[in-house]
Amino acid sequence: MAEAQFDPGGFYQFDLQEGSVRTKDGARVLVLSDTALAPLVSAAVKSGDVGALIGLGSHLGTLAKASLGADPVATTPEGVLAHASSVVSLFGWGKLGFERWGEALALTVDGAPTFGDGGTAVGAFLTGLLSALGDQPADCVPVGERFLVVSPQAADQVRGWAAGGDDVPTIVGRMGVSS
Numbered sequence: 001m002a003e004a005q006f007d008p009g010g011f012y013q014f015d016l017q018e019g020s021v022r023t024k025d026g027a028r029v030l031v032l033s034d035t036a037l038a039p040l041v042s043a044a045v046k047s048g049d050v051g052a053l054i055g056l057g058s059h060l061g062t063l064a065k066a067s068l069g070a071d072p073v074a075t076t077p078e079g080v081l082a083h084a085s086s087v088v089s090l091f092g093w094g095k096l097g098f099e100r101w102g103e104a105l106a107l108t109v110d111g112a113p114t115f116g117d118g119g120t121a122v123g124a125f126l127t128g129l130l131s132a133l134g135d136q137p138a139d140c141v142p143v144g145e146r147f148l149v150v151s152p153q154a155a156d157q158v159r160g161w162a163a164g165g166d167d168v169p170t171i172v173g174r175m176g177v178s179s
Contacts, residue, residue, distance in 0.1 A: 006067055006086040025063065034092075034113045045117045050124035057128025060087050065133055072133060080133060093125065099146070104172045106146040123147050143168050150175075 085096035094112035119142025126140035139155035
């Protein structure tokens with residue numbers, strides 16, 4: 001199966017007359033430094049309101065899915081995640097990677113913005129991204145430097161294990177997922 005290549009050409013459209021930047025699907029983009037954005041994200045996380053981060057991840061997941069040019073089900077997981085990684089990178093959220101732990105999936109994000117929240121903000125962003133890519137709810141729980149992809153029903157239990165110091169292999173074993 002031939003994988004479609006991600007084409008970043010023309011992804012952003014700059015309109016100097018209007019003073020705006022838009023994605024090729026017409027969504028307006030604000031160019032902000034991470035130092036300007038970090039306090040806003042931190043305040044949202046502290047108040048328990050990560051909806052905007054989930055929404056941003058969902059929007060980027062939709063863009064990545066559209067860039068595939070085919071149904072994600074007809075594409076390998078590696079192909080889908082390669083497109084998602086490209087879109088995530090274009091928005092400055094780092095380089096997305098993944099690791100298989102048997103039937104479990106853990107995501108990594110090299111160069112992700114840091115918000116001093118133990119990965120909660122990036123986890124919420126990834127939750128939206130993967131839920132949109134897979135057309136079904138998912139939750140990405142920070143476990144050390146990784147984000148373990150779990151069902152929303154298992155998320156609180158996995159968060160508890162991670163808060164208790166368990167690493168990905170231990171949590172995968174506790175979940176009964178073959179590794």
